[in-house]
Amino acid sequence: MAHGDHARQVRESLQRHGVRGAEVQTRQVAVDLDLVSPAEKKLLHRTLYDFAKRGEIQRVRQGVYIYIGKSKSKTDKRGAIWRVLRARRHTTTTVSDLQAMCGVSEGYAKEYLQMLCSNSVLRRFSGGHRADGGEVGVRYRLIKDPGPGVPADEKKAARLRKIRGARKKAALAALAEAEAAILKVRELIKNSEK
Secondary structure (H helix, E strand, O other): OOHHHHHHHHHHHHHHHOHHHOEEEHHHHHHHOOOOOHHHHHHHHHHHHHHHHHOOEEEEEOOEEEEOOOOOOHHHHHHHHHHHHHHOOOOOEOHHHHHHHHOOOHHHHHHHHHHHHHOOOEEEEOOOEOOOOOEOOOEEEEOOOOOOOOOOOHHHHHHHHHHHHHHHHHHHHHHHHHHHHHHHHHHHHHHHHO
16 A cells, blocks of 8 residues: 555545544554554554645654644645646636635635736636625636746745845844944943953
8 A cells, every 4th residue: 555545545534533633542443444463553544744844743642643734835736726726727616615625714715816807817706796895706817828847926925025135124223233232231231341
């Protein structure tokens, strides 16, 4: 059995036994997967260690864990959205489609779609307006496919670089001021010793 298959089976066992945050014992998983030999049990422990390291499970005590689940990073979420948009390039997609298919929040999907629209990768179609001023039936369609690589938010990246640069400049100024104060204190100590 490949390690990926083993990890998937261990994850599924943890999900079955760890419903609603219930504690799961290592031996429950071993019995569930019919792991008997020391080599199989060692592989199970290594897999559980990897899961704990990634934050997928939390160790309660020796041999007892709580299954938390796989967390998606922003790049995973963006990649999932991007793959759906590319797969559906000949049709339109809604925010609710992306929520269902990618497991992302409405706000995150809207923010990423807005960035793609501002970069002329997507086109936004509005289905009309509600009485309260909100829009109905907003759909998006891919109009420029730059390839399988996930498009980055260059404007946001530039803004973050600018913020980091300003913080670095302020930190360096504070450091220079502290160094000057230290030199002044050293000079005062030196003069007082004379």
